[in-house]
Amino acid sequence: MSTAVVVGGGIAGLLSAHVLCQRGFSKVILLDADAPQPGEGPAGGVASMLEGAKHRGGIPQYSHPHALSMGGLEAMKALLPGFQEELVRRGGVELDVARDLRFFDFGAPYARGPSSLTIVAATRHLIHSALHDEVTGCNAGKLTVRGSCRVAGLLWSEDGNAVEGVRLSGSGEEVRAHVVVMAAGRQSRLPQWLEAAGHQAPDASKVDAQLTYTTGFFRMPKDWDNERWMGHVTFGRPHGLRGCGVFPAEDRTWQVFVYGVNGEQPPTEKKQLLEYVASLPDGEIFEALRHAELLSPLKKYGGAYNIQRSYDKASVAMPGGLLVLGDAVQALNPVYGQGMSVAAMSALALDSELATALAGAASPKQRRSAVQGLSRTFQKKLAAVIAPAWMMAAAEDIRYPATKVEGNGPAPPSRLMQACLDNVIRACHRKVENIELFFEIAHMVRPPSHILHPRLVAAALKEAVSSSLQQLWALLWGPSPAPAKKAE
Numbered sequence: 001m002s003t004a005v006v007v008g009g010g011i012a013g014l015l016s017a018h019v020l021c022q023r024g025f026s027k028v029i030l031l032d033a034d035a036p037q038p039g040e041g042p043a044g045g046v047a048s049m050l051e052g053a054k055h056r057g058g059i060p061q062y063s064h065p066h067a068l069s070m071g072g073l074e075a076m077k078a079l080l081p082g083f084q085e086e087l088v089r090r091g092g093v094e095l096d097v098a099r100d101l102r103f104f105d106f107g108a109p110y111a112r113g114p115s116s117l118t119i120v121a122a123t124r125h126l127i128h129s130a131l132h133d134e135v136t137g138c139n140a141g142k143l144t145v146r147g148s149c150r151v152a153g154l155l156w157s158e159d160g161n162a163v164e165g166v167r168l169s170g171s172g173e174e175v176r177a178h179v180v181v182m183a184a185g186r187q188s189r190l191p192q193w194l195e196a197a198g199h200q201a202p203d204a205s206k207v208d209a210q211l212t213y214t215t216g217f218f219r220m221p222k223d224w225d226n227e228r229w230m231g232h233v234t235f236g237r238p239h240g241l242r243g244c245g246v247f248p249a250e251d252r253t254w255q256v257f258v259y260g261v262n263g264e265q266p267p268t269e270k271k272q273l274l275e276y277v278a279s280l281p282d283g284e285i286f287e288a289l290r291h292a293e294l295l296s297p298l299k300k301y302g303g304a305y306n307i308q309r310s311y312d313k314a315s316v317a318m319p320g321g322l323l324v325l326g327d328a329v330q331a332l333n334p335v336y337g338q339g340m341s342v343a344a345m346s347a348l349a350l351d352s353e354l355a356t357a358l359a360g361a362a363s364p365k366q367r368r369s370a371v372q373g374l375s376r377t378f379q380k381k382l383a384a385v386i387a388p389a390w391m392m393a394a395a396e397d398i399r400y401p402a403t404k405v406e407g408n409g410p411a412p413p414s415r416l417m418q419a420c421l422d423n424v425i426r427a428c429h430r431k432v433e434n435i436e437l438f439f440e441i442a443h444m445v446r447p448p449s450h451i452l453h454p455r456l457v458a459a460a461l462k463e464a465v466s467s468s469l470q471q472l473w474a475l476l477w478g479p480s481p482a483p484a485k486k487a488e
């Protein structure tokens with residue numbers, strides 16, 4: 001008989017609870033400060049999402065646009081077969097990333113065409129409620145979800161080296177468990193709880209591009225032509241500090257985010273917001289939004305910096321029986337759409353670590369001790385799983401001139417690597433095959449080292465030579481009159 005407590009009912013918490021149930025825990029108790037409605041059921045577009053957000057005060061980003069990357073979708077499907085179909089059944093929109101989405105980056109649009117890259121676009125509410133219902137449905141009898149339960153601290157063994165449960169805020173109720181999984185999101189208080197119990201809090205690295213996000217939901221114009229695009233992202237790179245994205249969601253709506261970094265602040269009035277969008281280096285999104293009806297209040301989100309806490313480092317000496325994952329370990333700049341994927345991939349890592357740890361454990365006592373001893377090995381494994389996302393987001397954000405770095409921060413990419421990456425992006429203007437490889441890296445399906453894939457390196461070299469020739473031409477005869485690149 002073994003009991004697990006999961007703290008937090010977000011993406012990481014729900015999937016961890018599922019893994020624990022499936023890996024043989026006889027009782028899993030998920031404690032969530034929020035009050036999710038039992039069987040939240042199929043989401044029904046923007047109104048349902050705004051209603052759902054009222055019960056999700058612990059996830060302030062709940063009513064902001066959420067794009068689920070391929071790495072996350074794959075991890076969710078591995079844990080919950082049929083999950084992609086379920087998202088679509090509830091109104092999620094299946095997209096071929098290179099054909100249906102238009103990307104404007106480094107001054108030109110990417111090439112477009114059919115590809116092997118599939119995502120499902122939907123509101124966070126749809127993704128979250130589908131996950132909630134699938135996980136609770138699969139694990140009925142083992143999993144108890146307790147809403148409106150805020151955990152106020154940990155219960156410790158007599159020697160203080162192991163965690164034996166949690167204490168609830170308000171009632172002071174003690175919930176005992178053989179393992180506690182902390183998945184309390186960006187605002188997790190685990191570092192303070194560790195310190196209060198005489199343990200070392202983990203080091204934190206912070207990379208803050210001072211992102212400001214304004215978001216809203218629009219109704220797609222009736223005559224919108226999906227062949228034009230179904231979603232669009234415009235990055236101001238390499239020099240601009242503004243950007244914008246549109247993703248489709250259920251019920252023919254668009255979820256729209258507009259961002260600024262390093263002090264640029266997108267406004268929250270529609271007219272001014274559209275002017276801001278019009279100032280981007282590409283006019284497509286402005287043209288589309290000009291004719292679209294706004295369905296929700298325009299909301300601002302600030303403070304979404306990248307932060308990573310090193311629970312894997314030797315100095316932390318993680319107590320037995322305690323695991324931590326999701327945004328509680330690493331929270332990222334949302335512009336890159338990685339957070340839910342990191343959470344799902346972390347739960348998948350928990351699944352494989354549990355499988356290994358429990359493989360040789362026959363008796364309940366052996367199983368309990370195997371799980372208790374998992375803390376350090378899991379956090380180390382997790383660090384490797386989440387490192388690529390950190391590398392991509394933080395290394396991208398330190399390009400901006402006024403980005404602040406605290407703690408160790410990411411090692412800045414070498415000039416050679418940066419130049420290679422920039423030229424890979426330029427190569428995406430030309431060929432869908434380049435996009436396929438590049439996006440598999442960006443969506444965490446391939447490791448970052450594949451940026452050195454021979455096909456990408458060859459494409460990047462071609463871009464480098466072409467741009468050097470253009471510079472030489474400009475030096476000798478003035479700027480070239482015609483753009484060298486074919487756009488789409």
Ligand SMILES: Cc1cc2nc3c(=O)[nH]c(=O)nc-3n(C[C@H](O)[C@H](O)[C@H](O)COP(=O)(O)OP(=O)(O)OC[C@H]3O[C@@H](n4cnc5c(N)ncnc54)[C@H](O)[C@@H]3O)c2cc1C
Pocket residue numbers: 007008009010011012013031032033034057058059061064065066067068069149150151152183184185186187188213301304325326327328331332334336337338339340341343
């Ligand atoms: C503005 C914005 C936009 C984003 N857009 C995207 C996107 O497009 N794509 C993407 O992949 N990611 C996006 N993210 C990131 C994504 O939302 C997070 O990475 C993801 O939600 C992390 O999941 P989690 O389970 O770790 O934490 P959360 O989803 O934040 O869940 C934490 C849960 O823990 C509960 N909790 C907290 N403290 C306690 C406690 N003491 N006791 C009990 N319960 C507690 C909370 O109530 C909450 O339910 C975005 C983030 C922001 C800020």
